[in-house]
Amino acid sequence: MANIAMQRIRREFKEVVRSDEQSIKLELQEDNVLSLTGYITGPEKTPYEGGRFHVQITIPETYPFNPPIVKFTTKLWHPNISSQTGVICLDILKDQWAAAMTLRIVLLSLQALLSAAEPDDPQDAVVANQYKTKHSLFQQTARFWAQTFAGAPGPLNPDFQKKIDKFLEVAPRADRHTAIQQLSNFDWNIDKAIEDVYKSD
Amino acid sequence: MPETDDKSEDTATFECNICLDTAKNAVISMCGHLFCWPCLYQWLETRPQGQVCPVCKAGISRDKVIPLYGRGGSKTDPREKLPPRPQGHRTEPEADYAGPGGGHRYVFGDNPHFLSFGIGAFPFGFFASSFNLAGGAGNPMEHQHRDAAGPADHQMQDQLVSKLFLWLACIFLLWLLMA
Numbered sequence: 143m144a145n146i147a148m149q150r151i152r153r154e155f156k157e158v159v160r161s162d163e164q165s166i167k168l169e170l171q172e173d174n175v176l177s178l179t180g181y182i183t184g185p186e187k188t189p190y191e192g193g194r195f196h197v198q199i200t201i202p203e204t205y206p207f208n209p210p211i212v213k214f215t216t217k218l219w220h221p222n223i224s225s226q227t228g229v230i231c232l233d234i235l236k237d238q239w240a241a242a243m244t245l246r247i248v249l250l251s252l253q254a255l256l257s258a259a260e261p262d263d264p265q266d267a268v269v270a271n272q273y274k275t276k277h278s279l280f281q282q283t284a285r286f287w288a289q290t291f292a293g294a295p296g297p298l299n300p301d302f303q304k305k306i307d308k309f310l311e312v313a314p315r316a317d318r319h320t321a322i323q324q325l326s327n328f329d330w331n332i333d334k335a336i337e338d339v340y341k342s343d
Numbered sequence: 344m345p346e347t348d349d350k351s352e353d354t355a356t357f358e359c360n361i362c363l364d365t366a367k368n369a370v371i372s373m374c375g376h377l378f379c380w381p382c383l384y385q386w387l388e389t390r391p392q393g394q395v396c397p398v399c400k401a402g403i404s405r406d407k408v409i410p411l412y413g414r415g416g417s418k419t420d421p422r423e424k425l426p427p428r429p430q431g432h433r434t435e436p437e438a439d440y441a442g443p444g445g446g447h448r449y450v451f452g453d454n455p456h457f458l459s460f461g462i463g464a465f466p467f468g469f470f471a472s473s474f475n476l477a478g479g480a481g482n483p484m485e486h487q488h489r490d491a492a493g494p495a496d497h498q499m500q501d502q503l504v505s506k507l508f509l510w511l512a513c514i515f516l517l518w519l520l521m522a
Contacts, residue, residue, distance in 0.1 A: 146362050146382075149362065149363075149364070150362060150363055153363045154363075204389070206361060207385055207386055207389040208389065240395065240396075240397040240398070240400060241360070241361045241382070241386045241389075241397035242360040242361060242376075242397040242398040243397075
């Protein structure tokens with residue numbers, strides 16, 4: 143039955159290429175039809191604006207009767223996306239999938255998810271908690287991540303940068319990604335972030 | 344795998360919503376969405392519970408789809424291991440001969456008033472209905488359906504049933520006279 147999957151992907155691929163939508167893009171990975179890379183741009187008026195986010199799409203043999211397996215490979219600060227692994231919590235990629243949905247719809251839905259988070263159905267509890275209790279800090283953090291990892295424009299938050307530098311001085315074995323992750327997890331409280339690193343060592 | 348790239352808008356209207364190819368063994372849901380029967384069958388098999396239309400998520404089931412019979416299709420149809428498409432359901436047109444046509448329905452009723460009416464009107468009702476079937480000119484749907492379900496079979500069956508009723512009515516009448 144992989145035949146129907148391959149045929150569908152070929153058609154869908156053409157559909158996305160032809161549709162000429164600027165905000166989404168689809169690429170084949172090394173001529174393997176069942177493994178693709180998708181790109182979406184961050185929606186306007188969100189912390190993700192101007193960023194370019196990559197998703198890895200794996201097509202199961204039973205596609206389109208089962209949903210594609212999609213995860214972000216660009217690091218992202220969002221309640222419904224794991225900040226560590228990029229795993230996405232989105233109903234249409236699980237039980238709400240329908241066989242008539244296409245990769246184009248999946249990409250557009252991911253874009254919509256960036257505009258409208260569902261903090262009550264979180265994938266990343268830490269991010270969801272920050273989203274609900276310290277929303278302005280959440281927005282600054284999400285923006286900082288989009289600028290750092292997805293190439294979103296604009297000057298980086300100087301306060302955050304200072305904290306990252308300080309973190310790296312105290313914990314020289316950590317890299318910059320770890321520093322950002324740790325500080326974000328602890329609402330940019332540098333003492334708690336460093337304490338946690340040493341605790342886990 | 345045939346590459347049908349430069350399709351016109353016209354054929355795209357008849358693409359299966361699941362395989363995105365021109366629908367084969369087409370069925371249509373009550374919500375109006377078109378699928379190949381093998382595609383839809385597999386979708387329904389994937390989700391035995393909570394079956395929904397793959398397009399609009401309206402309720403859907405094996406019994407709630409209508410097969411589409413185009414001209415000339417479905418003869419070389421390799422239905423493989425899949426169960427055949429569900430049958431079409433034919434709704435009778437509303438009868439425009441109100442009284443006597445309904446006669447034979449009351450023949451065996453309990454109510455003696457209807458009984459006598461039914462028997463009296465029966466022959467007329469029989470002729471009216473058989474004339475209507477044979478005339479057929481105002482009823483193109485009937486012809487289409489026969490094409491799909493085996494020609495003339497339907498008509499013969501109808502006639503047989505009518506004759507059977509006539510005989511039963513006669514026997515009943517005799518019995519009434521004897522009693």
